Amino acid sequence: xxxxxxxxxxxxxxxxxxxxxxxxxxxxxxxxxxxxxxxxxxxxxxxxxxxxxxxxxxxxxxxxxxxxxxxxxxxxxxxxxxxxxxxxxxxxxxxxxxxxxxxxxxxxxxxxxxxxxxxxxxxxxxxxxxxxxxxxxxxxxxxxxxxxxxxxxxxxxxxxxxxxxx
Numbered sequence: 001x002x003x004x005x006x007x008x009x010x011x012x013x014x015x016x017x018x019x020x021x022x023x024x025x026x027x028x029x030x031x032x033x034x035x036x037x038x039x040x041x042x043x044x045x046x047x048x049x050x051x052x053x054x055x056x057x058x059x060x061x062x063x064x065x066x067x068x069x070x071x072x073x074x075x076x077x078x079x080x081x082x083x084x085x086x087x088x089x090x091x092x093x094x095x096x097x098x099x100x101x102x103x104x105x106x107x108x109x110x111x112x113x114x115x116x117x118x119x120x121x122x123x124x125x126x127x128x129x130x131x132x133x134x135x136x137x138x139x140x141x142x143x144x145x146x147x148x149x150x151x152x153x154x155x156x157x158x159x160x161x162x163x164x165x166x
Contacts, residue, residue, distance in 0.1 A: 016155075
């Protein structure tokens with residue numbers, strides 16, 4: 001479902017994929033080749049939510065209150081990003097939570113089930129994990145930094161081959 005809120009209408013680039021079960025409300029911008037997967041909620045009723053080119057937000061994730069997802073960044077299954085920034089090619093792992101005024105740096109990884117507390121800067125090219133999340137180690141490019149590319153290709157396959165069967 002894609003709907004307006006108090007006059008703010010979502011903007012979805014023609015090359016973006018938004019699953020029919022996703023909920024996209026209000027001040028939301030979805031850029032080229034970005035993807036929004038089943039049961040995701042992007043609630044732009046209190047600040048803009050922006051997905052840059054190639055960004056992907058996976059099944060059951062929730063984004064609210066002024067969120068920026070950078071180019072080819074990944075927000076994993078059931079993750080929550082609230083009033084925070086996830087920079088280029090960064091990854092927020094499955095069921096992780098990233099809270100207000102936090103920044104997940106370029107090519108950084110937040111481990112699954114981790115809690116990034118308010119105002120945390122996850123350093124560029126690092127792995128943070130735990131609750132609260134803390135730096136575990138520096139990381140070089142991993143296959144996770146290329147997840148955005150894989151999801152662009154997968155979204156194209158879904159757009160080409162999707163058909164409702166009910």
